[in-house]
Amino acid sequence: MGRVTERRKVIRIRDGAVSTRPDTLVAEEPLEIRLNGKPLAITMRTPGDDFALAAGFLVSEGVLAAASDLRNIVYCAGATADGSNTYNVVDVTTAPGVSVPDITLERNVYTTSSCGLCGKASLDAVRTTTRHPIAHTPPLRVTPELLAGLPDRLRAAQRVFDRTGGLHAAALFDEHGGLLDVREDVGRHNAVDKLVGRALQSGDLPLSRTVLMVSGRASFELAQKAVMAGIPVLAAVSAPSSLAVDLAAETGMTLVGFLRGSSMNVYAGEERIALRAAAVRA
Secondary structure, three states, rough: OOEEEEEEEEEEEEEEEEEEEEEEEEEEEEEEEEOEEEEEEEEEEEOOHHHHHHHHHHHHHHOOOOOHEEEEEOOOOOOOOOOOOOOOOOEEEEEOOOOOOOOOOOOOOOHOOOOOOOOOHHHHHHHHHHOOHHHOOOOOOEEHHHHHHHHHHHHHHOOOHHHHOOOOOEEEEEEEOEEEEEEEEEEEEHHHHHHHHHHHHOOOOOOEEEEEOOOEOOOOHHHHHHHHOOOOOEEEEEEEOOOHHHHHHHOEEEEEEEEEEEEEEEEEEEHEEOHHHOOOOO
């Protein structure tokens, strides 16, 4: 099984002084996800929580929506020509009766931000595919003060980042600011998939009373994953993309960006933010 970190020799230069030392790097390996025995996707990820990653990915694909949709997940033995197991190939078997997509090159292309498809087609695809519509969830309100404390709490929970400086992170918080789960990965979208996959395996979808906090920007892909899991609030320390804002507005999700200290921008779903009316100015 691949390790989360690896050691490599590095030449260190500090103020003109040169030395050689080992450095700790985050591991990155490919993971092939198969669906009912057929290849579906390959993602570059940090090894660990691979079954959760695969399950979360299939939530975002619209294949899985509840623990009952999942029969099992296994590593594929004999994944190489010599019959050895690399632990880099997983096969997800769905429960009887679960509808699966036609696995072709054209499958669900809206699920990646680099696919070239954008605009209304992408938004419609997510809105019509999710089985956990945010607009149908119970009302949730959070304060700016609660949101302001989330980045520090996320950073404090990033154990591998402290050793490597090379990982993204995503965390789920409850409506009172309690940390529910945190995952790290070389890919920010993978960290979110690991969170969502663990929630599906635990029978906790939809995540209708949670806040998703991510360590970087809020892309369309991350917003899509939040919507598919029924997460009503997505917060990011950096900027959202225009399509992420459009998706949040279309689906009723609250989207917060540039969350740094007590400052933040609310791009959509401001009704969930408990603002003092006198403090809101045009």
